[in-house]
Amino acid sequence: MTYMGQRFIKTWLKDWWEIFCHELRQIFSDGGVLLIFLVAGLAYPLLYNVVYLNGVLSDTPIAVVDDAACPDSRRFIREIDATREVEVVARCVNMAEAEKLMRERKVRGIVYFPRDFGEKLARMETAKLSVYADMSSFLYYKNALMATNFVMLHEIGQIQMERYSLAGMTEQEASQVVKPLGYEDNNPYNRAFNYSFFLISAILMIIIQQTLFYGMSLLVGTQRERNHSFASLPDKLEGHGMVRVVLGRGGAYWLLYLGIGMYIAFIVPAIFGIPQRGQFGDILAMLIFFITDCVFFSMTWSTLITRRESVFLLFLAMSPICLFLTGCSWPTVAFPGFWKVFSYIFPSTFGVQGYINLSTAGGDISAAGTQMRAMILQTIIYFGAACACIFAENWVIRHKEEIRERREALARKAGIDKAEDARIISGE
Amino acid sequence: MNNWQRILSVARRELRIIRNRPLYFMGSIGVIAFCAIFYLTFLDKGLPDNIPIGIVDEDYSSTSRNFCQQLDATQLGKVVHYDSYAAAREDMTSGKIAAVCVIPEGMNEDIQASRQPKITFYVNGLYFVNGALAWKDLLTMVNLTNGAVQRQVLRARGYNDARIMGMIRPIDIDTHQIGNVTTNYNYYLSGVLLPGTLEMIIILVLIYSLGAELKFGTSRHLMNTSGHSIVTALAGKLLVWTLVFAAIGFVIIMLLYHWLHFPLAGSIFNMFIAMFLLVISSEAVAIFILEMLPVPRLALSIGALYSVLGLSLSGFTLPLEAMPPYIQGLAAAFPLRHYYLFHVQEVVFGAGFAGWWKEVIWMLVFLFVPLTGLIRLKNAYIHQNYPKE
Known part of the structure; x- marks a missing residue:
């Protein structure tokens, strides 16, 4: 290697180290940033786990109106009551009474047996019962529907056996006709459709991305307010050396978030019993890709933040939107085309899916292959974008006066009198 | 002032x-x-449709093909065919499909011979809405297939359609969603x-x-x-x-x-x-x-x-x-x-x-x-x- 090359590497490393240390000092000397990184990053995952601790809604209260009052309807009611999903808390004499209970929100559903329920069964016709569900939360509806459907399927089997034996079949024959095709259903990753397993896994990854973005934006805004810039390069470089600024600053956040990320991805689920079925090495590899991606993502987008506080005003509402865009509640196949493309902007779209596939479902590394490739691509693009942002920022710094004049001219054109405004606002 | x-x-x-x-x-x-x-x-859209459901058809008979076509024709489901269970399971774990349904070899024969074969399905409940809807769709299809077979048997025995309905479906549930009729x-x-x-x-x-x-x-x-x-x-x-x-x-x-x-x-x-x-x-x-x-x-x-x-x-x-x-x-x-x-x-x-x-x-x-x-x-x-x- 030539002497020049060695010198270049030496200064490069020295610059990098300086920027890296400077950024770490910045982070740890700013209370607001620490509040976001440490309180939000460390405590929020715990809080959300407590909120969604029991993700299964059991024993939804329902009312029963039994106009049939026959042995069949009574047996049906007993069986509904015995399911995990619902609990019969009221037996009403008529629908009006049950409706009143539902409006008072003492019950979340009504099961109604019409007068002819028993008669129809005796006449070997189809007997109908009605289920009314409160749709204010879909989990009430799901519970009412699942409980009555399970009991119905069970009852149908029994009644059919009776009817077929009446028609002159032996028990063996009847059972073969009743159930010519059996089924076995498995829900291997989430046996009881637990609400918290998928939501917590998603929220954990979103917390990593969002806290990193908010914290970094706070710092960028602060430095701009103090008339420094996040992009201030060593002056001797005269606008070169964007890569070492990006890598130096990025390295500081990366190191910090490797710790926070491992806490969120490994320790928090262990505390609360969220399934961790994956291989440690696989998940760690995915996590490192995700965090690297998040760092460059945040560096790119935080360039938009000109004042310290503006990040919350502008981007806090993006957090629930990111959650939707991961596709773990509303399925990706049902995304409208535009929003599907839009979701590729965020590392969380792939990070959440990767984490769920690897850690919660326990797939091997290939189960997150698509997501890893997408994150690598994102990292490359955002790295380039972050460099470009530093370049643009430097340009802006060098042309500050010009830009200020332009803006004032624009304000004059729009009829805004800055001096008058200043007098009214701050009395100067 | x-x-x-x-x-x-x-x-x-x-x-x-x-x-x-x-x-x-x-x-x-x-x-x-x-x-x-x-x-x-x-x-x-209100409710997702065409949720991808993987099917491993080891039977490949008219009954199993019919099952796949019917499932594909439901508003909720869309069938994706796989040759092996391993491949399908991998795609389910990675979230590409919501469920895997395995149709066992010889299902058609077993049904004809009243040997009560079993369809097995696996659902990924971590993609929540997707999984729950695919599960519901598969359950409905299995029950409908059961009904269809029963109807054939009963028709062969000389029952009329009105009586058959009473035999196949003795109880029916009429669901009313208060405040959001279409879920x-x-x-x-x-x-x-x-x-x-x-x-x-x-x-x-x-x-x-x-x-x-x-x-x-x-x-x-x-x-x-x-x-x-x-x-x-x-x-x-x-x-x-x-x-x-x-x-x-x-x-x-x-x-x-x-x-x-x-x-x-x-x-x-x-x-x-x-x-x-x-x-x-x-x-x-x-x-x-x-x-x-x-x-x-x-x-x-x-x-x-x-x-x-x-x-x-x-x-x-x-x-x-x-x-x-x-x-x-x-x-x-x-x-x-x-x-x-x-x-x-x-x-x-x-x-x-x-x-x-x-x-x-x-x-x-x-x-x-x-x-x-x-x-x-x-x-x-x-x-x-x-x-x-």
């Missing part, structure tokens, strides 16, 4: 501030417009998420607006303008912001229940009342946070943590009764929780005043909370003795 004139001059001053900083416009109207467009177009996720989620976003915006923007006086050191001039009365100063600022937020809120209500025809059992005027109460109670929370912590950057961080939590604790997705008891009590401290309960009474049941009067009282109680810290805020405004950033 009398007090009314002072209020007006504070309000005029606030309008100048808003014109000077585009952040206010972007943070309120810009954000809510983006969120409204997002939620309403994202969930436009539409858009009606369900957007109806609360948009007001929730508005609550978030109100808390953040108002904390920023009140905190900016401290941050930029303009608070003494504000007190001069208001004649050294903190009540007048707040009244002037709130006059502007209440009008802005209430206007946004009313547009949201109009958008949801009038222009987009979301189902509404009660009256849209009562929803205006609910929205107005949400606006003023959220404003009260914002003022309270800044009073207790007159450091704009910390107050904003706290406001952000509070308002994000509010979405979960309103209990409109996972109901509150499934949460731990101490969290259930905490939920009362969020205006959105009371808006949601009001919304249920009015939108789902159309119960009117008798249904939601308690929520009105709850939301009005929030208005008394900021009174506790007025003196503290006044001192902070006059002495500016807190860190500015």
Whole structure:
């Protein structure tokens, strides 16, 4: 290697180290940033786990109106009551009474047996019962529907056996006709459709991305307010050396978030019993890709933040939107085309899916292959974008006066009198 | 100058501030417009359809092909064929398909010979809506196939179709979804998420607006303008912001229940009342946070943590009764929780005043909370003795 090359590497490393240390000092000397990184990053995952601790809604209260009052309807009611999903808390004499209970929100559903329920069964016709569900939360509806459907399927089997034996079949024959095709259903990753397993896994990854973005934006805004810039390069470089600024600053956040990320991805689920079925090495590899991606993502987008506080005003509402865009509640196949493309902007779209596939479902590394490739691509693009942002920022710094004049001219054109405004606002 | 004139001059001053900083416009109207467009177009379909379900057909008979075609023809499902279970399972784990259904070899023969073969299916319940709907679809298809086979057997025995129906389906359930007949996720989620976003915006923007006086050191001039009365100063600022937020809120209500025809059992005027109460109670929370912590950057961080939590604790997705008891009590401290309960009474049941009067009282109680810290805020405004950033 030539002497020049060695010198270049030496200064490069020295610059990098300086920027890296400077950024770490910045982070740890700013209370607001620490509040976001440490309180939000460390405590929020715990809080959300407590909120969604029991993700299964059991024993939804329902009312029963039994106009049939026959042995069949009574047996049906007993069986509904015995399911995990619902609990019969009221037996009403008529629908009006049950409706009143539902409006008072003492019950979340009504099961109604019409007068002819028993008669129809005796006449070997189809007997109908009605289920009314409160749709204010879909989990009430799901519970009412699942409980009555399970009991119905069970009852149908029994009644059919009776009817077929009446028609002159032996028990063996009847059972073969009743159930010519059996089924076995498995829900291997989430046996009881637990609400918290998928939501917590998603929220954990979103917390990593969002806290990193908010914290970094706070710092960028602060430095701009103090008339420094996040992009201030060593002056001797005269606008070169964007890569070492990006890598130096990025390295500081990366190191910090490797710790926070491992806490969120490994320790928090262990505390609360969220399934961790994956291989440690696989998940760690995915996590490192995700965090690297998040760092460059945040560096790119935080360039938009000109004042310290503006990040919350502008981007806090993006957090629930990111959650939707991961596709773990509303399925990706049902995304409208535009929003599907839009979701590729965020590392969380792939990070959440990767984490769920690897850690919660326990797939091997290939189960997150698509997501890893997408994150690598994102990292490359955002790295380039972050460099470009530093370049643009430097340009802006060098042309500050010009830009200020332009803006004032624009304000004059729009009829805004800055001096008058200043007098009214701050009395100067 | 009398007090009314002072209020007006504070309000005029606030309008100048808003014109000077585009952040206010972007943070309120810009954000809510983006969120409204997002939620309403994202969930436009109401219910997902064509969910990919993987099928491993080891039988390849007319019955199994028929099963696949029928499943494919349902609105919910779309069949993806696999040659091996291993490949299908891998795609399910990686979330590409919602479920795997294995049709065993010799199923057709076994059915004909009454050997009761078994179809096995696996569902990925981690992609929640996807998994639950695929599971429902598969269950329906298996039961329908069972019915079809039974019908053939019974026809061969000489039963007429009316009797066969009674044999195959002795009991039927007639489901009524109160307040959302089509199980539409858009009606369900957007109806609360948009007001929730508005609550978030109100808390953040108002904390920023009140905190900016401290941050930029303009608070003494504000007190001069208001004649050294903190009540007048707040009244002037709130006059502007209440009008802005209430206007946004009313547009949201109009958008949801009038222009987009979301189902509404009660009256849209009562929803205006609910929205107005949400606006003023959220404003009260914002003022309270800044009073207790007159450091704009910390107050904003706290406001952000509070308002994000509010979405979960309103209990409109996972109901509150499934949460731990101490969290259930905490939920009362969020205006959105009371808006949601009001919304249920009015939108789902159309119960009117008798249904939601308690929520009105709850939301009005929030208005008394900021009174506790007025003196503290006044001192902070006059002495500016807190860190500015």
